[in-house]
Amino acid sequence: MPRPRSLTPDRLAAAALAVIDRDGLAALSMRTVARELGMSPMGLYRYVSDREELEGLVVDRVLGDLDTTPPAADAPWRDRIETMVGRLRDAVVRHPEAIQLTLTHRHRAPGGLLWSETVLGILAEAGIDGTRRVVALRALHGYVTGAIRLEHLGPLAGTGTSAIAALPEDRFPYLTQTARTAGEVGPDQEFFGGLRLLLRGLDG
Amino acid sequence: MPRPRSLTPDRLAAAALAVIDRDGLAALSMRTVARELGMSPMGLYRYVSDREELEGLVVDRVLGDLDTTPPAADAPWRDRIETMVGRLRDAVVRHPEAIQLTLTHRHRAPGGLLWSETVLGILAEAGIDGTRRVVALRALHGYVTGAIRLEHLGPLAGTGTSAIAALPEDRFPYLTQTARTAGEVGPDQEFFGGLRLLLRGLDG
DNA sequence: CCTCGTAGGCGTACGGCGTACTCCTACTAG
DNA sequence: CTAGTAGGAGTACGCCGTACGCCTACGAGG
Numbered sequence: 001m002p003r004p005r006s007l008t009p010d011r012l013a014a015a016a017l018a019v020i021d022r023d024g025l026a027a028l029s030m031r032t033v034a035r036e037l038g039m040s041p042m043g044l045y046r047y048v049s050d051r052e053e054l055e056g057l058v059v060d061r062v063l064g065d066l067d068t069t070p071p072a073a074d075a076p077w078r079d080r081i082e083t084m085v086g087r088l089r090d091a092v093v094r095h096p097e098a099i100q101l102t103l104t105h106r107h108r109a110p111g112g113l114l115w116s117e118t119v120l121g122i123l124a125e126a127g128i129d130g131t132r133r134v135v136a137l138r139a140l141h142g143y144v145t146g147a148i149r150l151e152h153l154g155p156l157a158g159t160g161t162s163a164i165a166a167l168p169e170d171r172f173p174y175l176t177q178t179a180r181t182a183g184e185v186g187p188d189q190e191f192f193g194g195l196r197l198l199l200r201g202l203d204g
Numbered sequence: 205m206p207r208p209r210s211l212t213p214d215r216l217a218a219a220a221l222a223v224i225d226r227d228g229l230a231a232l233s234m235r236t237v238a239r240e241l242g243m244s245p246m247g248l249y250r251y252v253s254d255r256e257e258l259e260g261l262v263v264d265r266v267l268g269d270l271d272t273t274p275p276a277a278d279a280p281w282r283d284r285i286e287t288m289v290g291r292l293r294d295a296v297v298r299h300p301e302a303i304q305l306t307l308t309h310r311h312r313a314p315g316g317l318l319w320s321e322t323v324l325g326i327l328a329e330a331g332i333d334g335t336r337r338v339v340a341l342r343a344l345h346g347y348v349t350g351a352i353r354l355e356h357l358g359p360l361a362g363t364g365t366s367a368i369a370a371l372p373e374d375r376f377p378y379l380t381q382t383a384r385t386a387g388e389v390g391p392d393q394e395f396f397g398g399l400r401l402l403l404r405g406l407d408g
Numbered sequence: 409c410c411t412c413g414t415a416g417g418c419g420t421a422c423g424g425c426g427t428a429c430t431c432c433t434a435c436t437a438g
Numbered sequence: 439c440t441a442g443t444a445g446g447a448g449t450a451c452g453c454c455g456t457a458c459g460c461c462t463a464c465g466a467g468g
Binding site (some may be wrong): 015082107108113116117120124130133134135136137138139141142143144145146147149150153154157163164166169171172174175178181183184185189190193194195196197198199200201202 | 212221222260308311312313319320321324325333335337339340341342343345346347348349350351353354358366367371372375376377378379383386389393394397398399401402403404405406
């Protein structure tokens with residue numbers, strides 16, 4: 001009966017993501033997305049009820065190309081978890097300007113839920129059950145999101161390291177020394193190094 | 205020569221924090237803080253150059269009552285780290301509405317730096333050096349900030365758990381089951397349980 | 409074929425935001 | 439006493455999210 005809808009939620013998400021990728025997260029607004037689509041600002045409200053909902057669509061899209069199929073079962077379970085974590089990190093980092101959005105809305109996106117489901121399966125196969133599994137999943141979530149945030153929005157990314165290196169050495173001997181050493185450690189080594197600490201602790 | 209300043213940065217931070225604690229983070233604006241202080245909106249700009257700088261002052265204040273003195277040296281080093289992490293968590297959570305602010309600006313506040321310094325000292329005493337220490341500190345940062353965020357802003361806080369429990373059980377068998385088990389795990393058990401996984405992995 | 413209900417699309421408007429700029433006032437160090 | 443600075447108020451601009459109302463194009467029911 002009605003006039004057909006001229007936009008899909010996915011096209012809307014694509015437009016929003018284009019704005020973010022091009023002009024940064026701060027540039028995201030109902031108005032800029034509407035401009036991107038060549039329609040009037042208020043037009044968006046027929047597809048989302050809210051800016052929040054639009055953000056949700058963006059996250060759906062970012063996590064849409066997150067591979068959540070279980071990795072080859074013959075690999076050790078810790079390697080499989082690393083694979084899953086690496087996939088998540090890759091998908092998130094592929095849109096650096098959207099990281100904040102992705103991490104805060106991750107739990108509402110289908111992709112994020114499927115990811116958790118797969119990880120829980122691996123943990124189960126590793127013999128981790130009950131409350132131990134709950135704690136393990138949450139610890140992984142906490143570490144992964146925290147570490148990604150740290151890597152891309154935190155103090156050691158960009159200007160932060162030099163600021164720390166400039167601290168008074170007598171009051172912050174360890175911190176200044178550590179900042180110097182930090183230069184030798186690449187992002188991947190740091191990220192997966194920390195993850196392996198956590199995975200090692202999951203044993204026994 | 206000049207007329208004396210009528211405000212201290214700390215009073216400004218206190219006013220901003222009062223607004224946040226009372227009306228939530230979304231209510232924080234130059235205008236509301238000015239109202240809180242009974243002055244005109246533009247008056248604030250003689251004390252801060254920026255909203256960002258005001259947020260920094262707030263974080264300074266929140267982390268101001270964070271105890272960064274090294275814990276009693278006779279305790280095992282892992283317990284001492286737990287103490288430090290617990291103190292940070294307590295200080296951050298004392299102003300729940302400001303958590304987002306506190307965690308994102310933590311690295312610029314003196315309290316946050318002192319905390320890192322103390323933690324690095326403990327790690328050093330535990331014989332952890334060089335790149336291993338860098339990785340350890342970053343992993344701790346990542347986990348702690350991620351876990352606090354998860355606990356207070358994430359999916360399992362508030363409405364999230366029930367949303368997960370309502371997922372189709374055939375597509376998310378592990379997730380729905382885990383959500384049920386999650387009810388039995390208290391926040392502290394979860395937080396420190398995850399932390400202990402990490403600390404256990406730091407050995408050897 | 410006509411008509412009617414719905415979705416599309418546009419424009420206007422409101423209250424809030426951060427902040428640039430201007431003007432006058434009150435104070436105090438010389 | 440005077441000069442110079444900080445305090446304080448006001449106005450203004452260009453953003454923001456979004457409530458609301460109007461006309462238009464379409465396609466299914468009569």
